[in-house]
Amino acid sequence: MSEMIRTIAIVLLVFPALVFPATLNQNATKISQTSLVRPVDSTIINTVHSRNSSRAYPKVWLANLLYETLVNFTVRDVGNTACRKQTEMYIRHLQNASYWAVKMSDSWPRYLNGLLIGTTHHMGVYDECVSVHSPVQGKYCIPQINIETTSGEDFTVYSKDAYESHDHAWQEILGGVNYDDRMRLRNEIRTGICIPGSCTATDLQVSLQKELDKTLLAHKLKAQVKVDPMLCSTDKDLYTFDTGYYLTNIFIGLLVLICSLSTTYHMILLIKTGEGEKPKKMPELLNMFSFVKNGRDLIKYDRNNHLNIYNGIKVLTMILVLFGHKFLYYVINPILNPVLVEEIYTKGPFFLLTCMNLVDPFFFTTGYLMYVMLIPQFSRAKCNWTEVPQVIIYKYLKTLPSYIMVMLLTAFVIPHIGDGPFWAYKMWPEAEKCKNYWWANLLAVSNFIPVENQCLIAGWYISCLLQFLVIGTVVMYIYVKRHKLGTRIIFALFCTSLIIPFAITYNTKSYGIIRVMVSFLLNPANSFEFTNLYRQFYLRGIPFYAGLLAGLIADALKKREIQMSTKVAYVSTAIITVICSYIQMYGKVFYVRHRPYNALEQAIYAVLSHCTWTTILFWIAICHTISSYGPIEKIFNNRFVVPLGRLSYPVYLVNITIMMIIESEQRAAVVPRISNLHDGWIAGVFKTYFVAVLIYLCVEAPFGLLIKKLLVGSKSSEDKLKNQTSGEKEPVQIAQNEEIKL
Structure with a gap:
């Protein structure tokens, strides 16, 4: 018996080595400090450079640059007449500290944190934005901002799987490699912004792109802004109330009504049945929709x-x-x-x-x-x-x-x-x-x-x-x-x-x-x-x-x-x-x-x-x-x-x-x-x-x-x-x- 157990143990230890020779290396059987990419990405090698290497990093931190853009941002200079009028009204009332305008301004963040650890969204307070209904409707949007350098320098060649304390913080932003085990690249930023309801996703995208260009280009950076219309919303239900909606609700209502009536009738029959008496028989069709009958079958x-x-x-x-x-x-x-x-x-x-x-x-x-x-x-x-x-x-x-x-x-x-x-x-x-x-x-x-x-x-x-x-x-x-x-x-x-x-x-x-x-x-x-x-x-x-x-x-x-x-x-x-x-x-x-x-x-x-x-x-x-x-x-x-x-x-x-x-x-x-x-x-x-x-x-x-x-x-x-x-x-x-x- 002991020989058989020893043989089984040896087979279990040797089997993976015979079938999977590529995994013999001890390090290959453990998850490394990073995750997997496709084989074509495995050629990327981390190059260790001296901490005194000269690289064209921006002198101002990204969060400060974004704050400079966002602190007084509004949707400006767009072709949408209604949007332009509502924005002008919003700016005037914000200067006068009107409650509704300050609520809109207060609902979204300006100084973004968590950039180095890859915080996926900087949300603000959605409900504060969309709760504004008069004189304009607050609309909450989530634009995506991608930060790149204009110098043409490829910072990915300096990338590491894990950065040390003395490494430059901008390297994490500009040198991100698109590994498939990361929630997102650190240069991708999504933040909530509250705008007037008549402004569209395109209005926000164009206006935000212009403002970011004014700030970032001076630091040899550029931004690519994208605003998905599906990520702009108010507290109103804008999905179409089509025929299918009404027919489905009518069908569900009738079904619930039939089940309720069948169950009620079934319970009345049970209540009226005296002790020792045989319960009255339910009509077959009503019995099918009775919660009493189906509940009994379930349990x-x-x-x-x-x-x-x-x-x-x-x-x-x-x-x-x-x-x-x-x-x-x-x-x-x-x-x-x-x-x-x-x-x-x-x-x-x-x-x-x-x-x-x-x-x-x-x-x-x-x-x-x-x-x-x-x-x-x-x-x-x-x-x-x-x-x-x-x-x-x-x-x-x-x-x-x-x-x-x-x-x-x-x-x-x-x-x-x-x-x-x-x-x-x-x-x-x-x-x-x-x-x-x-x-x-x-x-x-x-x-x-x-x-x-x-x-x-x-x-x-x-x-x-x-x-x-x-x-x-x-x-x-x-x-x-x-x-x-x-x-x-x-x-x-x-x-x-x-x-x-x-x-x-x-x-x-x-x-x-x-x-x-x-x-x-x-x-x-x-x-x-x-x-x-x-x-x-x-x-x-x-x-x-x-x-x-x-x-x-x-x-x-x-x-x-x-x-x-x-x-x-x-x-x-x-x-x-x-x-x-x-x-x-x-x-x-x-x-x-x-x-x-x-x-x-x-x-x-x-x-x-x-x-x-x-x-x-x-x-x-x-x-x-x-x-x-x-x-x-x-x-x-x-x-x-x-x-x-x-x-x-x-x-x-x-x-x-x-x-x-x-x-x-x-x-x-x-x-x-x-x-x-x-x-x-x-x-x-x-x-x-x-x-x-x-x-x-x-x-x-x-x-x-x-x-x-x-x-x-x-x-x-x-x-x-x-x-x-x-x-x-x-x-x-x-x-x-x-x-x-x-």
């Missing part, structure tokens, strides 16, 4: 259902997904000290950098439960191939009501429910995507259209799930009818799913991990890997086909009555978890700045990264079938967790939207402390599950029952009678009666 708990554990796994995974999504949207908002975010690339937590495969457990669970649920259905004596499209259509229709509701809310309602300096910039484009590309979601092809056009960021996952539904249902029918052929197809699909990501990653010379770089955080479309190697179903097949395979193997072991002790299950699961965690965290080395690119290493890791969570869950599925996890199983199988697991679908649909709403209303820069992130995550989790419960009770549950009624009702009475006599269930009934959803 229903059968402790003997051996599949309950997968509800617990889904809940745990969803909590981690919510934390990841909170982080993604938290760090792209105004940050007071971006260095703390940049240190994540060097100090961790590395889970955040390697967690882009966190949806793999959902794909695995889908595959495994598909095997468990469809085997008895397709094994019925009367079953034929016509039930394959019935199952696919039923599951597809079940996804639509909640899906459509979230798309309608995103397109027509959500843009009107919030405000803030970033609200229009972040939420309006999401609405336009859903108005223009809703069809891709309904056709389940949203994972094949460009990322920048995708309605609902979570839509790619739903499309993948429905595509796997079609494949899995067909494969399972073949497996039941022709066991050997079906087994070979499952193995072939699994092996193919291992080969495809390896081949594509190697041929495209891309990374084997979706790196959570700053450019990706700002816009996922900037990531080649996310756009081309993350959303497509043929690149996400490893966990799904492994789930089918796990069901097949677990079923075979159960039939042979093979047993495993609880102790062995604990120890083996712990060992596998440690090994997979080591492989998962190995992905942190891909964030090391200047690290040589190795195509073979990346291709291998592209496969291994989708095998980490998959392997752990594969083994858990086997152990849960032929053994037991004892008391620890209660964590994943109890009255609290099981209902939360049933909410996984609506939670996944709304969680990103909820996080975006929370973060898009931000008014001021925040310090990115882990405690702040935790607090925001906890609040986001509660809000997400609260909205998910409403979606479930008002949309998913009632329309799911209605869809079931319509599909079952299409069967002839004679067929129903035969099924009842033989004890067989309708295909839809089997799928609906399972507590675990695909």
